Amino acid sequence: MRSLKVRFALLLGSSALLVVLAAAGALWSIAATESTLDRTLAAQHRLELLAELSGRLTQFGLAALETVGGSEAQPEAFSIARTNVDRALTAVDEALAATIVATSDPLDRTQYAARTRPMSQIRAARVILDRQVSQIERQLDPEARKNGIKGALNGFGAMTGQPLSFLIEAERRTMVLGSEQARALSQRLRLAAGAAVLVAFGIVFVLYRSVTRPTLARIAAIRKAAGAVGGGELDTRLSVATRDELGLLVANFNRMAARLSRREGRLAADRAALEDTVEARTADLRAANARLEAVDRSRRRFFADVSHELRTPLTVILGECDLAARQAGRSVDFGPVFATIRKRAQRLKLRVEDLLRVARSESGQIELDRRAVSAVSILAEAVDNATSEAARRRVALDLEPGARDCEVLADREWLRQVVESLIDNALRHAAGATRVAVALRAEVAAPGAATITISDDGPGFGASEAELFERFRRGDRPAETGFGIGLALARWVIEHHDGTIRLGRGEGGRGARVTLTLPSLDLADLENQGRDTRESAA
Incomplete structure (x- = not known):
């Protein structure tokens, strides 16, 4: 019997007969x-x-x-x-x-x-x-x-x-x-x-010796050769002893092993080329990361260097203005002139101080000097510093001090800078706005809290609140100037003053509103504490 089909047909017929008899x-x-x-x-x-x-x-x-x-x-x-x-x-x-x-x-x-x-x-x-x-x-x-x-x-x-x-x-x-x-x-x-059972054993034994055992032996040889090829021995070959189905399978196996051997050689060459490419791209990526780190260090160094380089001459200018004001002759009144120079120089100094704070915030070196300060005076100073910019943009800038002043325990310069930065954001980003209002009110429902709002009648915020609080976020109008860190830095400062900052809509659903809530100090308690301190000192 040269064909496996005849052998397996005999095997299946015998098995079927046994099954019928058993059934x-x-x-x-x-x-x-x-x-x-x-x-x-x-x-x-x-x-x-x-x-x-x-x-x-x-x-x-x-x-x-x-x-x-x-x-x-x-x-x-x-x-x-x-x-x-x-x-x-x-x-x-x-x-x-x-x-x-x-x-x-x-x-x-x-x-x-x-x-x-x-x-x-x-x-x-x-x-x-x-x-x-x-x-x-x-x-x-x-x-x-x-x-x-x-x-x-x-x-x-x-x-x-x-x-x-x-x-x-x-x-x-x-x-x-x-x-x-x-x-x-x-x-x-x-x-x-x-x-x-005895009859079945006899039939099975005859079929096993004549059909099953020779077929299993040839299949085992093929399995062993396949395991050798799988282990990397691609030169393994089998002898074609018969011309039945298993003989054709052995011939196909030999051709497959030859093709795998040739493909393994090509794959090794491609792997070597790929490793060279990966190594080159890795070196390029490391160089790019090094350049980015150098750029970031240069940017931080720029903030610090500009702040320190401008701070010293401004201090000298302010000192000379004070000296000239004291020694000016009586024939010409230079007092208003020097006052204006001093005011502008003082404002420039504040800007330099702001740059220095930004540089320190970038390196995590922010230190707060919290003292009892008047909230109205801080708001008035911030509004005064932004008046010229509001006039240039033809936007009305109003201060609403509320019914009474509130004293807060805060770092005066940082709080002023936060309010001034929020006003500047309203002026720069509120396209078409005609009015920016800065208001202060003491919470009646929650005593001990002061609320500061900066609102405008512009189009409102164009991004989600989470995105606007990201550092170096510029909003939907990237053509505007600025460092893009106003809200992120403002939130950090307000939260370290034990307060909160919220973004929302203005009155009537138009415009944008930024609300700062800070814990306030009771003025009567402060006066009593001051009087007790003076009596103790006396």
Whole structure:
């Protein structure tokens, strides 16, 4: 047999024949077993029904005794016991009738039909006891009632005991007979199964020696060669010994191994080229990161250097202005001129100080000098510094100091810079705005809190609140100048003053509003503390 198809067809045909024979034997044994089991189980079921009937009859007799005894609740119990006995009798009758219908053996039908007579005797005993109980209940003499129920129960036991025992014994013999038949059938099945196993082993052995073992040996050789190729031995080859399906498989395997060998060589060359490319790109990326770090360091150094370089000459200018103001001649009044110079220089100095603070904030070197300061004075100074820019943009800048001043525990310069930066943001980013308002009010609902609002009538915020608080975020108009750190730095400063900053809409849903909430100091408490301090010093 040169083809594996013929070999496997023979193998499958033999297997199918064995399966058919085994199935036929199994079906016959199952049918015989089912018949025996059905008879045994039916007998067991009838035996259980008879046991239940025996218990119901006992309960019926006890209920009759309690009913004649005169208990108030016993008539109902007697009626229930009578109903239960009738149900048990009906169940036994139905089981016997079903058995007679199911069996095909005339002898079995005769035997089961003979069992209906004892059942009639038991039913008659139940009727007689029921009638006797009714008669005894009409007697008034307790002794007569006692003797009467005793005789009735003795007669009831005599009428039901023998038929019930006969039925139980008959069913028990049926179960014993079923067990014996099952054991005999089991013995025959064991012998048949042993013979079938011997025949099957003989057929399987012949098929194994002629078909299976040679095929498995060739498949094992192919598997071993495949494992060698998988382990990297791409020069592995197999000899083509036959021209059947396995021979074609071996030839294809040899061609596959040759192609894998050639592809492995190309893959090694490509891997080397890829590693060179990755190494070059990694070096470029490191160089780019180094350049970015250098740019960032240069930017930070620029802020610090510009701040320090401008701070020194401005200090000198301010000092010279003060000296000139004191030594100016009386013929020409230079006081207003020097005052203006000083004011502008002071403002420039504030700008330099702001640059220095920004530089320090970039390096994390912010230090707060918190003292009790007037919130109105800080707002007024911030509004005054931004007045010229507001006039240049033709925007009205108003200060609303509120009903009373509030003192807060804060770093004056940092708080002024925050407010001034928020005003500057409103002027630069609120396109089309005509008014910017800076307001202060003391919270009535929450004493001890001061609220500062910077609002405008422009288009409002164009990005989400989370995005606007990012550092170097410029919003939706990148053409505007500025460092882009106003809100981020403002939130840091306000939170370190134990306050909060919120973004929202202006009145009527138009424009933008920034709300700063800071804890305020009670002025009366501050005056009392100051007076106590002065008295202690005196």
